[in-house]
Amino acid sequence: MDITQTQSWRELEALTGRMRNTHLRDLFATDPARAKRYSLELPSFLLDYSKNLVDDGVFVNLLQLAREAEVERWRDRMFSGVPINRTEGRPVLHPALRGSVAGEVSWNGEAVAAAVEAELHRLKGFVNLLHNGGLSGCTGKPVTDVVNLGVGGSHLGPQMVIEALREFRKGGVDVHFVSNVDGAQLTDVLQRLDPETTLFLVSSKTFSTLETLTNAQSALEWLQPLGAREELLRRHFVAVTASPERARAFGIEADKTFRFWDWVGGRFSVWSAIGLPVAIAVGFDGFRALLDGAAEMDRHFQQAPLEENAPVLMALLSVWYCTFMGYPAHAVLPYDQALHMLPAYLQQAEMESNGKSTTRAGEEAAYATGPLIWGQLGINGQHAFYQYLHQSPAIVPADFVGSVAPGHELEGHHEILLANMLAQSQALMNGVSREEVVAELTSRGLDQAEVAAMAPFKVHRGSRPSNTILMKKLTPHSLGALIALYEHKIFVQGVILQIYSFDQWGVELGKGLAAALQPKLESGDLREEDASTARLIEYYRQAKAGAAKAEFAG
Known part of the structure; x- marks a missing residue:
C-alpha cells in the first residue's frame, strides 16, 4: 500500500492550508476544555499536547492515517519477535531487555526473555562485586574508576542516563566516558586517573569499531608499566558486545565479557549490558527501576487505544508538522539540568532511525520522513536561540520537558525554572499582536510616529506549537518511561511513513570510506x-x- 494514496492522507493535505491560517489563541478561545481534552496523565508524567496546531478534524484524520498504516499490527509484530528490520533480517526486540516480550519469543533457537534475564543476573553479580571492593587491578588495589570506551549508542545512552540520575548515585566507583578517537579526550580523562585502580569497559556491538578499539589499545599502553598484556587485559578490561568471540580474540576473558544481541540497535541498547555503566553509577536496583519505567511505557503503548496512546499521539504530531505542514525541524528543550544530554540522545535516536529517503517498497519517498532534532537546556537556550523560535519566519515545533519536584534542596530556584518553562511555551503559543504592542508603547508615552516606527520589531506572531511533558519527579523509573516514550514515538513515525527505522546504512557508508582513506x-x-x-x-x-x-x- 502507498500511504499517500489513502483517504486520510489526502484529507490531511487539504487541511494544512486552514491550519496555517488558524491561530492557537483562537483554538483555545473556542474550546474552553481544550487543555483537558488534549492532555494525558500517565503514572510518571503529564503530557500536555494542547498547544498544537490541530483540531478534532485534523486528529480524526491523523488517527485514521495511523490505522491505515497498520500501526497496531506493526506494533504487535515488533513485540512478538517478527523480523521487522527487513534490510538486516532481524527482529527489533529492545523491549525484551526490560521484560516486555513474552517468554515464548525466540530468535536463532534462543529464548529471548530467558537469555536477557540470565545476562542481567550476571550484571548484578558484577556490579555488587565491584561496589563491595571485590574487583582489583594488577597491584591488588580495588577499582575506584571505570572508563567506558564506546561511541554512538555504546556511550550516548549510558552517559545521558548517568548525567540525568546524578541524584541517585551509589557506591564509591566513578564512571567516565571516552567516545572520540581524537586522543585529546582520552588523554584528558586518563591524566586524572590512577592506572592501578582503573577498569576499562570496551563497549562495541560488533567489537570491530575502529574508534573504540583504537582507544582500547591506547588504554592498554597506558597501563603497560603495571604488567604483562595478558594480565592487564584480565584485571583491567571488561567487554560489552554482541560479538563475544571478537572480544576473546582481543584478549578479554569470557567471564569479563557481557553480552547483548544483534536484535538490539545501538541507539536502543541502554537497557542491555551496554547500560553496565548505569548500573555501576546508580546501583543494580536503580538500573532495574530504569527498566521497570520503560516496561510501564511498553504496556501503555501496547494497551492504550490510539487516541489515548502517548507515543502514538506524539508521532502523529511529528508527522503532521514535518510531512504535511512542512516544518523540517523540532526542538527538545529540557528545563532540568540533569537532562542536559537529552536533546543529543534524542537527536541520535530519531535522526539515525528515520533519516531515510527510501520506503519499505524500495522507492524514493515523495515526502519528508523525519525532522531535524536539536535543542539544549531551556534556560540556556532562552539566551541563545529562542529569538529564532519566537520571531523567525521558520516555525519550529518544540517539546518542553520539566519536573514538579526538583533534584536539589535550594529554595526558590525550581519555581523560577518552571515559571520560565511555562512562560516560554505560553509566549510561543500566544505571541504579541500589533494591537497589543501599540497599546503597550502608547502607555509608555511614545507619540504616534515613535509607536509606528517601533511596533513592527516587537510583534511576535505566536501560534508556535509545542508539547509539554511535566514529570512528577526525575527518577530512574520516570526516566525509563520518558526514554521509552520517545522510542515508541520514533517507531510509530517510521511505520506511518513506511520506512525501515532500525537500519543505519548511512552510518556504515562513512565508516567504510574512512577505513579506505586512513x-x-x-x-x-x-x-x-x-x-x-x-x-x-x-x-x-x-x-x-x-x-x-x-x-x-x-
Missing part, C-alpha cells in the same frame, strides 16, 4: 580520489611534513 594519509596514493579529497590529503601530508622538519631543525 592508509592514504600516509601513503599518498590518491589516484582514485576526487579532486577535493586529494587536495585535502595533500595539504595534510605537506603540513605534517613541514611541522616535522621544523621540529627536527629546532
Whole structure:
C-alpha cells in the first residue's frame, strides 16, 4: 500500500492550508476544555499536547492515517519477535531487555526473555562485586574508576542516563566516558586517573569499531608499566558486545565479557549490558527501576487505544508538522539540568532511525520522513536561540520537558525554572499582536510616529506549537518511561511513513570510506580520489611534513 494514496492522507493535505491560517489563541478561545481534552496523565508524567496546531478534524484524520498504516499490527509484530528490520533480517526486540516480550519469543533457537534475564543476573553479580571492593587491578588495589570506551549508542545512552540520575548515585566507583578517537579526550580523562585502580569497559556491538578499539589499545599502553598484556587485559578490561568471540580474540576473558544481541540497535541498547555503566553509577536496583519505567511505557503503548496512546499521539504530531505542514525541524528543550544530554540522545535516536529517503517498497519517498532534532537546556537556550523560535519566519515545533519536584534542596530556584518553562511555551503559543504592542508603547508615552516606527520589531506572531511533558519527579523509573516514550514515538513515525527505522546504512557508508582513506594519509596514493579529497590529503601530508622538519631543525 502507498500511504499517500489513502483517504486520510489526502484529507490531511487539504487541511494544512486552514491550519496555517488558524491561530492557537483562537483554538483555545473556542474550546474552553481544550487543555483537558488534549492532555494525558500517565503514572510518571503529564503530557500536555494542547498547544498544537490541530483540531478534532485534523486528529480524526491523523488517527485514521495511523490505522491505515497498520500501526497496531506493526506494533504487535515488533513485540512478538517478527523480523521487522527487513534490510538486516532481524527482529527489533529492545523491549525484551526490560521484560516486555513474552517468554515464548525466540530468535536463532534462543529464548529471548530467558537469555536477557540470565545476562542481567550476571550484571548484578558484577556490579555488587565491584561496589563491595571485590574487583582489583594488577597491584591488588580495588577499582575506584571505570572508563567506558564506546561511541554512538555504546556511550550516548549510558552517559545521558548517568548525567540525568546524578541524584541517585551509589557506591564509591566513578564512571567516565571516552567516545572520540581524537586522543585529546582520552588523554584528558586518563591524566586524572590512577592506572592501578582503573577498569576499562570496551563497549562495541560488533567489537570491530575502529574508534573504540583504537582507544582500547591506547588504554592498554597506558597501563603497560603495571604488567604483562595478558594480565592487564584480565584485571583491567571488561567487554560489552554482541560479538563475544571478537572480544576473546582481543584478549578479554569470557567471564569479563557481557553480552547483548544483534536484535538490539545501538541507539536502543541502554537497557542491555551496554547500560553496565548505569548500573555501576546508580546501583543494580536503580538500573532495574530504569527498566521497570520503560516496561510501564511498553504496556501503555501496547494497551492504550490510539487516541489515548502517548507515543502514538506524539508521532502523529511529528508527522503532521514535518510531512504535511512542512516544518523540517523540532526542538527538545529540557528545563532540568540533569537532562542536559537529552536533546543529543534524542537527536541520535530519531535522526539515525528515520533519516531515510527510501520506503519499505524500495522507492524514493515523495515526502519528508523525519525532522531535524536539536535543542539544549531551556534556560540556556532562552539566551541563545529562542529569538529564532519566537520571531523567525521558520516555525519550529518544540517539546518542553520539566519536573514538579526538583533534584536539589535550594529554595526558590525550581519555581523560577518552571515559571520560565511555562512562560516560554505560553509566549510561543500566544505571541504579541500589533494591537497589543501599540497599546503597550502608547502607555509608555511614545507619540504616534515613535509607536509606528517601533511596533513592527516587537510583534511576535505566536501560534508556535509545542508539547509539554511535566514529570512528577526525575527518577530512574520516570526516566525509563520518558526514554521509552520517545522510542515508541520514533517507531510509530517510521511505520506511518513506511520506512525501515532500525537500519543505519548511512552510518556504515562513512565508516567504510574512512577505513579506505586512513592508509592514504600516509601513503599518498590518491589516484582514485576526487579532486577535493586529494587536495585535502595533500595539504595534510605537506603540513605534517613541514611541522616535522621544523621540529627536527629546532
